[in-house]
Amino acid sequence: GPCAMTQVGMIDGQFIVNPSQKDWKDGDLKLTVASTKEKVIMIEAGANEIPEDKMIEAIYMAHDINQTVIAFIEQIVAEVGKEKHTYESCAIPEELFAAIKEIVPQEEMENAVFTDEKQAREENIKAITEKLEEAFAENEEWLAVLGEAIYQYEKKTVRKMILKDGKRPDGRAMNQIRPLAAEVDLIPRVHGSAMFTRGQTQICNVCTLAPLSEIQKVDGLDENTTAKRYMHHYNFPSYSVGETKPSRGPGRREIGHGALAERALLPVLPSEEEFPYAIRTVSETFESNGSTSMASTCSSCMSLMAAGVPIKKMVAGISCGLVTGETDDDYVLLTDIQGLEDFFGDMDFKVTGTTDGITAIQMDIKIHGLTRPIVEGAIARTREARLFIMDTCMKPAIAEPRKELSPYAPKIVQIMIDPTKIGDVVGQRGKTINAIIEETGVKIDITDEGAVSVCGTDKEAMDKAIKYIEIITTDFEKDQIFEGKVVSIKEFGAFVEFAPGKEGMVHISKISNERIKNVEDVLTLGDKVKCICLGKDKMGRISFSIKDCPK
Structure with missing residues (x-):
């Protein structure tokens, strides 16, 4: 319908x-x-x-x-409305299934799939396939559909084991999570890193911080979204599932999984005012056997905390599966589904959240729909599981965000200036701001509201840049003391630069306590001197003195 x-x-x-x-x-x-x-x-x-x-x-x-x-x-x-189209069924012949079951009885197929090792299961199915290919070598019609027939036989066996026998392929209870492990700082040079392992699913996440000027620009169909401050990338190399193939650009799956884990953490990220950084996390799938997107959520959460990002709360994710019978009341919910249960099951219900509530949901199903008891049961089961993951695995590895950033991460200091002074800091064609950047090696960003962000890894250089900006935006007043460099010498005095684009004039009579004929007798270009502001002279010009400056 x-x-x-x-x-x-x-x-x-x-x-x-x-x-x-x-x-x-x-x-x-x-x-x-x-x-x-x-x-x-x-x-x-x-x-x-x-x-x-x-x-x-x-x-x-x-x-x-x-x-x-x-x-x-x-x-x-x-x-x-019109009549529906008819189609010709291309189902596997029942005679083939009967012949397969004679050669490979149900018990043998159950033994083949009943293991917690993905590779061992694949080897067992491969052996069964070779056995059947040999048995049906002369029946080309059956050989053409043998692969699909074995897949359906394996699927029926797994579903029967779960639904009727109450057995999962790896022997776990229906609400049991696979063995968990977590660690942080496994890559020492990056800003933050974490590894999360659940059974044969393993994700390594790396967090990188940058100034807000490095925010990702977005030119997409949604005109309301022009930039992204936080981005989560998800990579799924072929070796994670034991295959070899060329690694090209991200596909639908990688984009979707990355977006889900990104959405899961958005509600707990600090605001730009609290944490003026652009944030990028990358999840590398080392091994995959079910629900790598939820492992990416756990891994990226720990990576952010290891990097010192002050997230509001810890976030974890888990997937819940489903196997249904003939009626709506005949079903089994499975916590933490592995790949086999995802392929042969009816649902993949992914839920992420904190201790207080849900941050993201994504649900895929292969049946005609879910009843309310199934939805309520799945949501309750995922809450129970994510709290268990946080308490027993993630918190022992890192319980809260670090107070300090990595020594390799850029440091950002923000100050506010009068918006009318922005032009003074930037200078003509950017001359002033570029001079500060060139001298100190920092990165400077200024918003229209006058918020100045100074970013760098050297604290002394950052302090120097901030001092320059404060001098440039300060109106000279009497008795202020400045340090500067002699940049020009005239007959009547010398010009001292206190910051790029901010100079003051010292009259020849204010250079030394002794009477001097030539400025060059006392000062040379490049000399560093300390000056005191004398205020405005009779002509309204700001003047400075070296000799009157307190020693």
Whole structure:
């Protein structure tokens, strides 16, 4: 039958159906739900720590609204609908299945798949395939579909083991998570790094910090999104699944997994005012056997904390699977599904969140839809699992963000200046600001509001640049003392540069306590001197003195 889709946002605790772009962007919830007349078939969400019960309420509010659209579609079908196309079934012959079961009994197939080693299982299936190819060597028709037949036999065996026998392929309980391990700082030179391992799924994440001027510019279809301060990249090399093939650009899968793990952490990131950095994390898949996107969420969270990013709370993610029987009440939920359970199961329900609520959801299903008890059960199961992961694995590795950044990370100091002085700091065609950058080696960014960010790795150089900016933006007043360099000598005195583009004149009579005929007798170009501001002279010019400066 027909299906429909509804988006739900939330502002100040109130749900908004099909919100405007502004409400969607600024709200606490970005939920998309697709459903048929009876069941939910797709859920995608980003949320600002929405509690589980509130999320379920939003999902089924969207499901109810979908019914209005479905009723409208059914009305159209009743008025102008056409007969459905027919198709010819290309199912595997039952005779082939019967012949396979005679050569490879059900018990032998169960023994082949019942192992927690992915490679061992693949070797067992390979041996069975070779055995059957030899047996059916003279039947070309069966050989052509043998691969698909073995796949379906393996699938039926795994589903029967889980649903009827209560056994998972690796022997775990239905709510049991695979062995966990976590560590940080395994790559010493980067700004932050972490490794997260769950069974045969292993992700290494590296965090890099940069000034806000390095923020990623975005030129996409959404005109409301022009830049991204935080980016999460997900790489899935072929060796992670024991294959060899060329590594080209990211595909649909890599982009989708990266976006999900990125969305999971957005609600806990500090604001630009709290932490004036652009942040980039990269997840490298070392080994894959199910739910690498959720492992990437855990790994990138720890990597951010190791880098000293003051995230508000720890975030973890886990995937819940499903195997269904003949009726809606005949089903089994599986915590932490591995690859085999993902391939042969009916659902991959990924949920990330903190101790207080959900930050992201992505759900894929292969059946006609999910009943409410299944959705509620999956959300409850994922909460239980992510709290277990945080308490037993992530917190022992790193419990909170580090107070100090890595010594290799750029340091950023922010000061505010009068916006009318921005032109003085920049100088004509950027001459002043470029002179400061060239002398100190720092990076300087200025906003229209007058927020100046000085970025560098050398504290002395950063302090020097800030001092220059403060001098440039300060109006000279009487009795102020400055240090500067002699940059020009005239008959009547010398010009001293206190900061790039900021100079003062010392009259010849104010250079020395002794009477001098020529300025060159006392000063030479490049001399560093200390001066005191004398205020304005009779002609309204600011003058300085070297001889009156306190020793």
